[in-house]
């Protein structure tokens with residue numbers, strides 16, 4: 348029987364949904380049927396993209412989409428109304444829904460969502476204020492309008508459960524840290540799992556001997572040191588706020604800064620409600636900082652191509668903060684690096700940013716090819732290494748939806 352899988356990736360600025368059918372052969376990959384996304388949730392108007400075979404919609408502006416859940420319902424309607432997608436003519440045709448959930452606490456792997464997992468994810472909402480609550484609202488809608496489908500949660504944090512304790516431990520009172528589960532968790536892990544597997548395949552290397560420095564640069568941005576195919580270190584921490592700046596996030600700053608920024612730092616923010624309790628400080632650093640605060644836009648494409656002083660400053664800040672991770676991760680890998688890998692919306696489309704970052708680490712032996720960097724093409728992994736480089740530079744078209752669907756097939760069919 349053909350089984351339809353809906354793979355849902357709720358990011359901070361977008362919702363990307365891919366539709367797959369199960370393969371005919373055992374151990375086959377999920378067969379993609381269609382891909383639909385709505386992005387620009389933090390820079391309205393929201394834009395719809397759709398691809399099914401030759402049928403394409405590219406960036407159609409749509410009104411009335413204010414949240415990830417609105418985007419989910421719009422996409423679901425769009426998919427069921429598409430006559431060219433007979434496998435999903437009715438909502439009942441969906442057998443499995445895979446949900447990207449950013450903070451999974453101590454969950455080392457995906458979970459079928461029941462009441463207990465739902466509440467546990469809800470309890471973690473304060474630790475991923477831009478992500479867990481929107482993902483859960485999609486899970487609720489999905490359980491309501493697709494009651495026959497099985498919901499599975501995939502956690503961004505699971506991939507990082509291999510980070511050694513001396514890297515994930517914060518130097519604070521251990522009793523409090525243990526009681527409140529305060530440690531580095533790390534995120535974008537579904538993407539890093541996809542990147543590691545795809546790069547290993549591209550290099551024809553066994554995954555368990557792959558050493559890469561991977562950069563997932565999207566609305567949220569992070570770096571990951573992948574040693575022997577596993578996460579060894581990453582730039583995000585207890586929450587997705589730590590590390591690199593993002594569309595509306597400050598990234599790492601002096602922890603004391605907030606006490607000098609506003610006197611009401613510790614007061615509950617207006618986003619606090621029954622499902623989430625965040626302070627004004629968290630609200631400012633997560634939602635009112637980053638590119639939005641510096642330049643007025645969250646569109647890093649526009650920032651990169653602008654000559655305005657504030658845009659150039661934002662661009663230079665991003666390059667500088669990325670370099671803060673590439674050098675240290677290079678040493679953590681003892682200089683035995685298979686590749687520096689760019690991924691995520693900015694990593695995949697931002698040629699100027701890639702060029703600046705690669706140039707910043709040329710002393711380590713990285714060098715890009717200008718022509719390949721400008722037009723890396725459409726393959727999943729593209730080599731943009733320049734002549735004479737000691738180490739490879741790659742661009743990976745990451746696909747969290749594919750990673751989740753593949754993982755579901757692997758678990759459900761036992762391969």
Ligand SMILES: Nc1ncnc2c1ncn2[C@@H]1O[C@H](COP(=O)(O)OP(=O)(O)O)[C@@H](O)[C@H]1O
Nearest residue numbers: 358360361565566567646647648692693696697
């Ligand atoms: N040509 C481009 N150059 C640089 N950045 C781009 C370009 N096109 C899109 N982007 C940026 O990619 C980011 C979105 O990345 P993506 O990974 O899709 O987001 P999300 O974090 O929501 O999953 C946005 O900041 C957007 O401005």
Ligand SMILES: CC(=O)OP(=O)(O)O
Nearest residue numbers: 358359534565567587
């Ligand atoms: C973890 C995170 O920041 O995700 P995104 O980039 O999708 O917002």
Ligand SMILES: [Mg+2]
Nearest residue numbers: 358359565566
């Ligand atoms: Mg994303």
